[in-house]
Amino acid sequence: EPEVTQTPSHQVTQMGQEVILRCVPISNHLYFYWYRQILGQKVEFLVSFYNNEISEKSEIFDDQFSVERPDGSNFTLKIRSTKLEDSAMYFCASSMREGTDTQYFGPGTRLTVL
Amino acid sequence: AQSVTQPDIHITVSEGASLELRCNYSYGATPYLFWYVQSPGQGLQLLLKYFSGDTLVQGIKGFEAEFKRSQSSFNLRKPSVHWSDAAEYFCAVGALGGATNKLIFGTGTLLAVQP
Numbered sequence: 001e002p003e004v005t006q007t008p009s010h011q012v013t014q015m016g017q018e019v020i021l022r023c024v025p026i027s028n029h030l031y032f033y034w035y036r037q038i039l040g041q042k043v044e045f046l047v048s049f050y051n052n053e054i055s056e057k058s059e060i061f062d063d064q065f066s067v068e069r070p071d072g073s074n075f076t077l078k079i080r081s082t083k084l085e086d087s088a089m090y091f092c093a094s095s096m097r098e099g100t101d102t103q104y105f106g107p108g109t110r111l112t113v114l
Numbered sequence: 115a116q117s118v119t120q121p122d123i124h125i126t127v128s129e130g131a132s133l134e135l136r137c138n139y140s141y142g143a144t145p146y147l148f149w150y151v152q153s154p155g156q157g158l159q160l161l162l163k164y165f166s167g168d169t170l171v172q173g174i175k176g177f178e179a180e181f182k183r184s185q186s187s188f189n190l191r192k193p194s195v196h197w198s199d200a201a202e203y204f205c206a207v208g209a210l211g212g213a214t215n216k217l218i219f220g221t222g223t224l225l226a227v228q229p
Contacts, residue, residue, distance in 0.1 A: 004157075010141060043158070044205060056216060083153035091157060098215050105150070109156035 002026045004106035006092050012112045013082055015036045021109045023092030032075045033093040033103060034067065036060070041090065049075065050098065082113045116141050117145030118207050120220035128228045129194050133222050135190040147188040148206040148217065149179055159203065166186065175199070200227045 005024045013019050025032050034046040047057040049067050066078045077095075079086055089110050093103040119138045127133055128176055146165045148156040162173025169181040179190045188205060202224045206217040 006157075034217070035217075035219075042221045043206075043217075045218070045220040048215050058216070094156075095215070102148075102160060102163060103215075103217060104160070105158035107155075 004092055006087075006090075006106040006109050007015050008109060009107065010112070012114065015113055016081050019082055019111060021079075021090050021111070022093075022096060023075045023077070023106055024073050025075055025092065025094030026077050026096075026104060027073070028093035029096050029104075030094045031055075031098055031101070031103075032067075032069070034077045035091045035093065036088040037091065037108075038085075038088045041078075045078075046090075049085055055098075060076045079111075082111075084113050087111055087113045115206035116207070116218050117220055118204075118205050120205055120223050122223045123221070124224045124226070126226040126228060129197050130194050132179075133190075133192045133195045133199070133225070135203050135205075135225070137188045137190065138186050139188065139205070139207045141207050141221060145207045147179075147181060147210070149177070149188075149190050150171065150204045150206060151175075152204065152222075153199045153201045161190070161203075162192065190228045195225075195227055197229065200225055 007022045032049045035043050037043045045058050047061045048055045063078045068076050089108045091107045091108045095101040095103045117140045141146050147164045149161040161173050162171050164181045166170045177192050181188050202222045204222045205220040209216045
């Protein structure tokens with residue numbers, strides 16, 4: 001069964017450093033998402049992406065964050081200058097269509113900012 | 115405001131006992147509803163979803179959920195719990211036919227299963 005994959009599974013970085021989290025969505029999906037889950041808190045929506053542009057973003061997704069689909073398979077989340085409060089599990093998801101379609105989630109990348 | 119409430123943070127049941135996990139939502143548009151499960155170190159796996167039609171939906175691993183519009187609830191049930199069901203369960207809501215694709219999640223319910 002096709003699945004969403006994410007790399008790395010765990011990333012440790014120093015505050016102020018740039019990080020790139022990578023995701024490979026399911027191959028025939030068209031809509032891509034990033035969510036995050038701070039330890040002990042709920043899963044929160046960050047951004048959705050379709051047709052090579054952001055379709056929606058949350059208030060969390062400020063200028064420090066960016067997303068890109070650099071080729072036909074990868075979908076990346078970049079944090080330019082990490083803060084301690086960026087430490088969280090970051091989930092990538094994809095869906096074939098918008099609206100009612102099911103979003104399939106990857107296993108997550110745990111980001112630890114020291 | 116749009117929100118999902120899972121009132122039970124932690125539940126412990128005995129293996130073989132029945133299970134009900136509660137989920138209440140507040141959503142202005144017609145909702146579509148999901149239950150996801152997260153095992154330790156794993157991602158979010160879809161258990162079941164409700165879009166329309168029959169308000170009792172069946173999912174994987176023997177789970178079911180019932181949509182009750184009058185109570186704004188979408189509770190998850192299983193008649194007989196297995197030790198492998200120990201995990202964290204998340205209820206989520208999205209907009210049916212709305213302009214947004216984002217899912218709003220509850221805080222999760224951590225299920226422990228006693229032998």
